[in-house]
Amino acid sequence: MPKLPVVSGDDLVRALQKLGYSIDRIRGSHMSLRCEGRPPLTVPRHRELDRGTLRGILRDGDISVEQFLELLKK
Numbered sequence: 739m740p741k742l743p744v745v746s747g748d749d750l751v752r753a754l755q756k757l758g759y760s761i762d763r764i765r766g767s768h769m770s771l772r773c774e775g776r777p778p779l780t781v782p783r784h785r786e787l788d789r790g791t792l793r794g795i796l797r798d799g800d801i802s803v804e805q806f807l808e809l810l811k812k
Contacts, residue, residue: 740803742792743810747783750792753809754779754799776800 745753751761751769759773764783771779779799782791796806 740807742789742803743807744786744789745792745810746785747781747787749810750781750787750795753806754781754801756809756812757799757801759799 747769751759751771754771754773757773757776759771759776759779762770762772762778764770767783769781769783771781777798777800779795781787781795787795793803796803
């Protein structure tokens with residue numbers, strides 16, 4: 739399995755929007771994302787996401803690391 743990169747919360751949201759997620763609301767430093775047919779996700783709006791936090795968000799959204807890396811390249 740490839741290693742996860744260090745990304746910001748905004749970078750993660752941009753990648754998730756390519757899958758169809760949209761920002762439902764922003765409350766404090768967290769963004770709630772929704773997508774039809776996928777589980778809702780909460781993303782912290784930090785400059786750098788901890789790799790464990792990123793891995794947990796991807797797992798909750800049923801997104802593989804390889805798929806996430808492809809979304810970052812687009």
